[in-house]
Amino acid sequence: MNTDIRVRFAPSPTGFLHIGGARTALYNWAFAQRHQGVFVLRIEDTDKERSLPEHTAQIIQSLRWLGLTWDEGPEAGGASGPYLQSERTTLYQDALERLKDSGRVYPCFCSPDELNSKREAAQAKKSYTGYDRSCRALLETEAQVRIQSGMPHTWRIKLPLERESIEFDDEVFGRIAIPMTQLDDFIVMRTDGTPTYNFVVCVDDITMQISHVIRGDDHLSNTPKQIMVYEALDAPLPVFAHLSMILGSDGKRLSKRHGATSVESYEEEGFLSDALFNYLALLGWSMDGTTTLMNRKDITAHFTLDRISKNPAVFDPEKLAWMNQVYLKEMGASAFVDAWTPYLLADKLLTQAEVAQKRRWLEGIYPLVAERINTLSEINAKSAYLFGGAVINRDDSSVEKCLKNKDSLAVLDTAISLLAEVNTPWSAPAIESILRTIPQQLEQKPKFVFQVVRVAVSGSMVSLPLFESMELLGKELCIQRMQHAQTLCPESEACS
RNA sequence: GGCCCGUUCGUCUAGCGGUUUAGGACACCGCCCUCUCAAGGCGGAGGUCACGGGUUCGAAUCCCGUACGGGCUGCCA
Numbered sequence A: 001m002n003t004d005i006r007v008r009f010a011p012s013p014t015g016f017l018h019i020g021g022a023r024t025a026l027y028n029w030a031f032a033q034r035h036q037g038v039f040v041l042r043i044e045d046t047d048k049e050r051s052l053p054e055h056t057a058q059i060i061q062s063l064r065w066l067g068l069t070w071d072e073g074p075e076a077g078g079a080s081g082p083y084l085q086s087e088r089t090t091l092y093q094d095a096l097e098r099l100k101d102s103g104r105v106y107p108c109f110c111s112p113d114e115l116n117s118k119r120e121a122a123q124a125k126k127s128y129t130g131y132d133r134s135c136r137a138l139l140e141t142e143a144q145v146r147i148q149s150g151m152p153h154t155w156r157i158k159l160p161l162e163r164e165s166i167e168f169d170d171e172v173f174g175r176i177a178i179p180m181t182q183l184d185d186f187i188v189m190r191t192d193g194t195p196t197y198n199f200v201v202c203v204d205d206i207t208m209q210i211s212h213v214i215r216g217d218d219h220l221s222n223t224p225k226q227i228m229v230y231e232a233l234d235a236p237l238p239v240f241a242h243l244s245m246i247l248g249s250d251g252k253r254l255s256k257r258h259g260a261t262s263v264e265s266y267e268e269e270g271f272l273s274d275a276l277f278n279y280l281a282l283l284g285w286s287m288d289g290t291t292t293l294m295n296r297k298d299i300t301a302h303f304t305l306d307r308i309s310k311n312p313a314v315f316d317p318e319k320l321a322w323m324n325q326v327y328l329k330e331m332g333a334s335a336f337v338d339a340w341t342p343y344l345l346a347d348k349l350l351t352q353a354e355v356a357q358k359r360r361w362l363e364g365i366y367p368l369v370a371e372r373i374n375t376l377s378e379i380n381a382k383s384a385y386l387f388g389g390a391v392i393n394r395d396d397s398s399v400e401k402c403l404k405n406k407d408s409l410a411v412l413d414t415a416i417s418l419l420a421e422v423n424t425p426w427s428a429p430a431i432e433s434i435l436r437t438i439p440q441q442l443e444q445k446p447k448f449v450f451q452v453v454r455v456a457v458s459g460s461m462v463s464l465p466l467f468e469s470m471e472l473l474g475k476e477l478c479i480q481r482m483q484h485a486q487t488l489c490p491e492s493e494a495c496s
Numbered sequence B: 001g002g003c004c005c006g007u008u009c010g011u012c013u014a015g016c017g018g019u020u021u022a023g024g025a026c027a028c029c030g031c032c033c034u035c036u037c038a039a040g041g042c043g044g045a046g047g048u049c050a051c052g053g054g055u056u057c058g059a060a061u062c063c064c065g066u067a068c069g070g071g072c073u074g075c076c077a
Helices: A019-034 A053-065 A089-101 A112-124 A140-148 A197-207 A223-232 A263-268 A273-281 A296-302 A317-330 A333-346 A352-357 A359-372 A376-386 A396-403 A408-420 A428-435 A438-442 A446-458 A466-473 A475-486
Strands: A006-009 A038-041 A105-108 A154-157 A165-170 A174-179 A187-189 A212-216 A239-243
Touching (some): A019 A053, A053 A263, A154 A223, A174 A223, A187 A197, A263 A273, A396 A446, A408 A428
16 A cells, blocks of 8 residues: 555535545545555534434445445544544644644634724725734734733634735646735634634645645645644645536526435435446546546546536536446346345335245346336336236226237137147247247237237236246236237127 | 636537647437337537637637636525
């Protein structure tokens, strides 16, 4: 393991794992894998109001499901813990003390109201809205007196005013330069003694020795501020790589109104971890412009920061669906049945014991259904008729079109009598060769004959392949269903 | 308002000054296959590379503007 390469994913447990967060985690993970580095999971739970332990559990579950395992973090441990920000307060205190000792921060006694009115005034004049640094001019003795007297105060970082600009090289965006005039002496410690985000994130990344900060580009503009913290703490700068955001189909930030946004919901809808992984990897990164199907190994073998796109990417559910089918068709019968089982149980199609007992039979459904679905959640609807008894629900319009025909009864009569005589193994090819004799026998079109049998046996004009379905149903059930279907047919001309 | 960033088929992208009549994938259309639906095979349509100026023998590729979109500008993260 290359311990010089250390990356992290730092979600706030204020909700489930978002698709965008998952991609950020994935890129960090892939980068760590590529360089045999260390992937750290850190939970940014400083927002007491919105942070919930169950959200942390949910995020952890989603990361695991996607196969994004971490080397250090909750449940994994590690030498640079704790990995919950709420348990790291002494680290932030220590860092602040160091900044006080080195004179890189100063106390600010301006009240929020004061600050607000200053800001509003500046806004009205359309001039610089940052802090005017009035408390920076305070004599240290005066500041001490005020602190001693218990006057509420924050601590602000003392920016190096002599600098013209702060510049850094982003691995994705290239060189970024921000004029010093755009930066202010931002607060690092609040009146209540809690540290602010731009301070904590730096202390954490420094103490965790993060070498590459790979995160959303909403932090691009925050980076210069954070560089100031690194410098004040005399810490070496990490490499920065910012990821543009993921958008919905309308070009706006991906949100609830675009449909599912949580990794959890994609799992529930029956997307495969491998497929979501592949899709997310390609949402903003490409290996060569032509390869679209890549497994985890392919991705980690080729993943480089310089091939990450600067453009925001629109999340395309249709392409994900297509990709999921590709993976469904490749996963194999056994894995398929395993993945399907929770859905079988949920819809009470089978019990756990029946699943085990009928495993081979269930595996037989795989090749029929895999190329007809996009997600696991669609399997039950497509295959429900394979689970019923002699009497099944039939789709009204299918009955109308196929069974109410004057020739339907004759078709079923013939089919039943021919199939009843089968004493070779009940197989799809055998069934097919028998049924194929009916059209010429009755002088009907093959399509008509097969559709009548299909509706009789499956209940619908649209079903999985007919002969294979009949094989799976077994001889008895097929005949019983056809007999029941006959009760829905009008009397044939021959009989009337 | 200020600053920062982005802009190649509907979508994801390839492209890093000449090999480009801009390539691939999803979606779309047509044909073939066919017991339905799919899947698969073959083919097609779709981009004045946001726009306008430069630089250059030559620009999607470099530079400058404009437009549009996004981010930051909090004692939120």
